[in-house]
Amino acid sequence: MTEIAKGLEGVLFTESKLTFINGSEGILTHLGIPIQEWAEKSTFEELSCALLAGKLPSAAELAKFDAALRANREVPAELLKEISGFPPHANPMQMLRTAISALGLYDPQSEDTSEAARSAISIRLIAQFATVIAAVARVRSRQEIVAPRADLTHAANFLYMLSGKEPTSEQARLFDIALVLHVDHGMNASTFTAIATASTLSDMYSCVVSAIGALKGPLHGGANEAVMDMLDEVGTPDKAADFITKKLDNKEKIMGVGHRVYKNFDPRSRVLRDYAEHVASKEGKSNYYQILETIEKIVVDRMGSRGIYPNVDFYSGTVYADLGISKEFFTPIFALARVGGWCASVIEYTRDNRLLRPDAVYTGATDQHYVELKDRQ
Numbered sequence: 001m002t003e004i005a006k007g008l009e010g011v012l013f014t015e016s017k018l019t020f021i022n023g024s025e026g027i028l029t030h031l032g033i034p035i036q037e038w039a040e041k042s043t044f045e046e047l048s049c050a051l052l053a054g055k056l057p058s059a060a061e062l063a064k065f066d067a068a069l070r071a072n073r074e075v076p077a078e079l080l081k082e083i084s085g086f087p088p089h090a091n092p093m094q095m096l097r098t099a100i101s102a103l104g105l106y107d108p109q110s111e112d113t114s115e116a117a118r119s120a121i122s123i124r125l126i127a128q129f130a131t132v133i134a135a136v137a138r139v140r141s142r143q144e145i146v147a148p149r150a151d152l153t154h155a156a157n158f159l160y161m162l163s164g165k166e167p168t169s170e171q172a173r174l175f176d177i178a179l180v181l182h183v184d185h186g187m188n189a190s191t192f193t194a195i196a197t198a199s200t201l202s203d204m205y206s207c208v209v210s211a212i213g214a215l216k217g218p219l220h221g222g223a224n225e226a227v228m229d230m231l232d233e234v235g236t237p238d239k240a241a242d243f244i245t246k247k248l249d250n251k252e253k254i255m256g257v258g259h260r261v262y263k264n265f266d267p268r269s270r271v272l273r274d275y276a277e278h279v280a281s282k283e284g285k286s287n288y289y290q291i292l293e294t295i296e297k298i299v300v301d302r303m304g305s306r307g308i309y310p311n312v313d314f315y316s317g318t319v320y321a322d323l324g325i326s327k328e329f330f331t332p333i334f335a336l337a338r339v340g341g342w343c344a345s346v347i348e349y350t351r352d353n354r355l356l357r358p359d360a361v362y363t364g365a366t367d368q369h370y371v372e373l374k375d376r377q
């Protein structure tokens with residue numbers, strides 16, 4: 001019988017030098033460097049630059065990349081006008097997808113699929129995702145759009161555009177670490193989608209727009225918002241154990257746990273948990289943090305032997321909530337970070353491109369003939 005790799009599980013379709021994951025041991029590296037070191041020592045700018053270049057940048061290379069990001073933060077005024085006209089109740093990921101699609105219309109280089117053009121567009125996309133997401137947030141809350149500032153880091157500038165207030169250096173650093181943790185993750189569904197689009201030799205904006213659509217779903221990037229919905233449904237820490245036990249007894253899926261590749265702790269969730277714990281030790285444990293602690297313990301006790309552990313989406317929301325960000329923006333923030341990984345993966349794949357075109361085992365009808373409409377039941 002023909003074997004079908006449902007969900008393409010375990011299928012190797014390309015080579016990559018960017019990200020390595022050992023799911024059974026909970027190891028994640030970018031360019032061979034552990035994610036914990038990137039989180040502790042690096043920045044979103046540096047990791048994005050490194051993935052795009054395929055190597056750690058020199059100080060001069062990083063300064064040039066950072067300057068290019070800062071210089072490209074502004075988006076066309078026409079686009080801001082379009083975003084201001086979006087229905088303010090619309091889903092922010094739909095707004096992001098539509099706005100990035102429109103952004104491509106204003107980029108004279110958008111149809112150029114050479115590596116040099118793809119790299120230049122990547123810098124603009126990384127810089128302008130922040131401006132677009134913050135603009136979407138301001139429009140949804142019926143506030144004036146805040147223009148970007150070139151004197152702030154990528155993380156600080158985004159938080160500034162979101163709230164209109166400059167964040168403290170601790171807030172900016174915490175957010176930067178969250179971005180670093182989300183930049184890339186091998187052949188996840190949204191990166192694979194970006195690559196599938198790129199494999200037809202389509203343009204960079206089309207690749208990234210299709211990836212936004214894939215990230216949006218609750219089985220992928222949308223899980224971070226779904227975790228927060230779950231925490232809001234639980235309400236108070238004393239109700240967490242009962243709530244999760246019932247869900248597990250009913251074989252319902254728990255958001256923010258389980259992973260196609262990790263059959264152990266997702267190392268990113270450990271880093272995020274440590275930061276959430278750090279905030280909790282300074283400011284007292286929030287309800288959210290206490291509920292997650294209880295859920296984690298019960299899930300690991302009952303599901304750990306089946307390889308089901310918290311993933312990156314489990315704790316990220318508490319970190320964003322501590323920064324005053326509302327849950328509708330958790331998935332757009334995932335996109336804000338992941339755009340770097342999407343661009344780097346598209347560039348790497350298209351260097352040795354082959355059209356992606358898998359197949360399905362046909363199980364439909366055979367030996368049929370067309371029946372005229374008037375003769376059908």
Ligand SMILES: CC(=O)SCCNC(=O)CCNC(=O)[C@H](O)C(C)(C)COP(=O)(O)OP(=O)(O)OC[C@H]1O[C@@H](n2cnc3c(N)ncnc32)[C@H](O)[C@@H]1OP(=O)(O)O
Pocket residue numbers: 007188218219220221223251252253254255256257258259260261308311312313
């Ligand atoms: C950034 C990211 O994209 S990380 C992932 C974010 N997504 C989530 O957090 C959503 C919740 N998690 C899930 O739905 C899954 O774990 C996935 C889709 C992410 C990956 O899992 P897959 O490898 O596709 O496993 P699949 O969904 O087939 O489940 C396998 C078994 O584990 C169980 N399982 C998997 N995840 C969960 C979960 N979150 N809660 C409860 N049970 C689970 C399934 O019910 C299934 O059990 P069964 O064999 O008794 O039917």
Ligand SMILES: O=C([O-])CC(=O)C(=O)O
Pocket residue numbers: 184185186187188189220259260261311312
């Ligand atoms: O790798 C995956 O399948 C999902 C994931 O954790 C990510 O994209 O960060």
